[in-house]
Amino acid sequence: MTQTRGIDVAVSTVILTLRRTDDGAAVLALPLVLRTREPFADQWALPGGWLTPAESPVDAAARTLAETTGLTPSYLEQLYAFGAVDRSPTRVVSIVYWALLRQDEVDAQSAAHRASGLAPENVRWFDLGDLPPLAFDHRKIIDYALWRLRSKVGYSRVAHGFLPAEFTLADLREAYEAILGKHLDPANFRRQVESAGNLLPTDQFRTGSHRPARLYRYNTDVELADHGPLGPEETSTR
Amino acid sequence: MTQTRGIDVAVSTVILTLRRTDDGAAVLALPLVLRTREPFADQWALPGGWLTPAESPVDAAARTLAETTGLTPSYLEQLYAFGAVDRSPTRVVSIVYWALLRQDEVDAQSAAHRASGLAPENVRWFDLGDLPPLAFDHRKIIDYALWRLRSKVGYSRVAHGFLPAEFTLADLREAYEAILGKHLDPANFRRQVESAGNLLPTDQFRTGSHRPARLYRYNTDVELADHGPLGPEETSTR
DNA sequence: GCAAAAGTGTTACTGGTACACCCATGT
DNA sequence: ACATGGGTGTACCAGTAACACTTTTGC
Incomplete structure (x- = not known):
């Protein structure tokens, strides 16, 4: 018997890495996926998916991370559970994780994708200073992940x-x-x-x-x- | 259409206050509720309940907190979302909050309950150094809440x-x-x-x-x- | 040799800690 | 008066910041 009928549980992940820009500077970057379905079709969103009954949230985060980047993270931690009633047209609670990827692994994977031509077509990496408009409350989520990263780097x-x-x-x-x-x-x-x-x-x-x-x-x-x-x-x- | 059928979302709260012991010392204490239903019937557990479609997790936490203590917290913050597949016989994701209550308000409320005789019968306050065996993974959750409190008090x-x-x-x-x-x-x-x-x-x-x-x-x-x-x-x- | 990054030394400042000391009250 | 907690002064220590300086390489 389902007690909380009508509430779905999703898992999303803020995946961060360092990208080297053309002029040699290092900037933070993260992958986003272009939504193909409503709501927010054709807008960019954090990688993620529904939590399935057989997997824990952290496993779901690692799975979706692997699906979008082909990589395993060097760091993965729960960020926050977002559950405001109006954050989605349907009632969705999102357990959000944040992850760090090694720069060299991302570069290698990107090169492999470019060479093979079979990179996931709806995934793109964005510099943090140059983000597109985002679906749902994902902009706020990214800001929070950055705040956590900056806090945590100190200690x-x-x-x-x-x-x-x-x-x-x-x-x-x-x-x-x-x-x-x-x-x-x-x-x-x-x-x-x-x-x-x-x-x-x-x-x-x-x-x-x-x-x-x-x-x-x-x-x-x-x-x-x-x-x-x-x-x-x-x-x-x- | 429910995407994550079979996963229930619960909200629990670690409610902390300072209690003055008989010899005048101040110790941390928290309320627990005696479960009346399976699983873990007749064991003590954190106050909480199912998340309903019309309320946000933080509202649900405040609501269950009011139901068990009759009080509004002076501080309320999300602790963590626990979702391991084996943490309950059925699949439950618990969004856990932690709250602080003013000592004087708790004392007043307790006195009122004693005087009126209609305190919730299955609620009891326990000193943190003297906890009973707890249902689910609630012991681990309390330990984590304490760790957060101790970390946070420093900054x-x-x-x-x-x-x-x-x-x-x-x-x-x-x-x-x-x-x-x-x-x-x-x-x-x-x-x-x-x-x-x-x-x-x-x-x-x-x-x-x-x-x-x-x-x-x-x-x-x-x-x-x-x-x-x-x-x-x-x-x-x- | 010169530019530039790697790496070392030195000093000043700041916040925390230990502890001596004075102050004001009830008994 | 004296015991006790309230409140002040001060000296020391450790970690940080600022910056001068030396070392080692490519060009």
């Missing part, structure tokens, strides 16, 4: 979710700068992340146009964020 | 949600100590909350067994907590 290591396994301190600082939207002092940044003890220096250096920079790895013993009594199994990623 | 004014309109700095410090479970230096505590600028000193003093203590009020221009782009209308209280 956790979520920024690492954007980077590949090995990276320079400049890479990491660039991620922080893109998230926070402000310049950080390289000297102080170095000392702070070094003293945090989450980074393992490698013997490799990235050579480029200037003095080579040491590559670092994550200390994988440490979680990207503290979830409290909810273990990562409930709130984060596989 | 917001939520502790004020336990206190009446006028209070001494010792009252406020006692609330912080009960939440955090540790002793705070009175001198440093005073300077910290004074410099935060959220308190307005009054001309009144509470007289007692020793030097009278100045009473303070909230600066009601300031929200109890920063909700980011989600205004208080979505996440907090009326």
Whole structure:
């Protein structure tokens, strides 16, 4: 017997990554899907779908994320459950997640899609500074996800979710700068992340146009964020 | 047409207040309801109920809160949406809120209930250190709510949600100590909350067994907590 | 050599903590 | 008077910010 007849449960995900623009800067970007059905047909919306009886919300989020990007996230956390009665013509409660993808994986996947020509046709990546009008309350949801990301970057290591396994301190600082939207002092940044003890220096250096920079790895013993009594199994990623 | 047939949406609330024990200490306490139906009949559970099509989740939380305590909360915020497939014999997604009640209001309401004799018979207040076995995953939910409260007290004014309109700095410090479970230096505590600028000193003093203590009020221009782009209308209280 | 990023050193400031001390009241 | 909590002063410590400086590479 269904107790809450007439209320549907959806799962949507704000999928964030760092994109490198043509002039070399790093900006936040996310994929949106073009709706083909009413309501809000022909408008852009967050990837998502209905929650099915056999899967948990976090599994549904990971599934829809894989369907739209072909990737598994480096970080995945519940954002909020939106349920205002007027947020959709029918009564829908959306459990929204937010996810981080590694920049290099997105680039590789995008290249593969371009090469094969079978990228999902109704999916497009948008820079956060250049979003189209969005369906439902999805604009507000994205703003909230950004606020959470910016808050969380201050007291956790979520920024690492954007980077590949090995990276320079400049890479990491660039991620922080893109998230926070402000310049950080390289000297102080170095000392702070070094003293945090989450980074393992490698013997490799990235050579480029200037003095080579040491590559670092994550200390994988440490979680990207503290979830409290909810273990990562409930709130984060596989 | 229902898309997610077979999934019910419930709303539960972790309702917290400060109770004064017989020996004068302040401890956190919350109301639980004794279940009369399966599953988990005759076990204690969080107050809550099914989400109805005409109300938003936050309204449902406020409604069930009023039904069990007769009170409106001084703070109300969404905690998390729990939706693991095995958390209930039937498929239930619970949107859980957490609320703070002013200690004096709870005391008054309890006294009124005792006097009239018509307190809800299946509702009982439990100290947090002395909880009974709980139905479903409600024990984990309470632990998570406590973790959120303890985190949030460090960077917001939520502790004020336990206190009446006028209070001494010792009252406020006692609330912080009960939440955090540790002793705070009175001198440093005073300077910290004074410099935060959220308190307005009054001309009144509470007289007692020793030097009278100045009473303070909230600066009601300031929200109890920063909700980011989600205004208080979505996440907090009326 | 020069430009530019990598990386180190130094200093000043700020907020938190510990704790000594004075103040005002009831008993 | 004295015990007790209210309230002030102060010294110290740690983390942060600002910025001068040295190192190492490509050109």
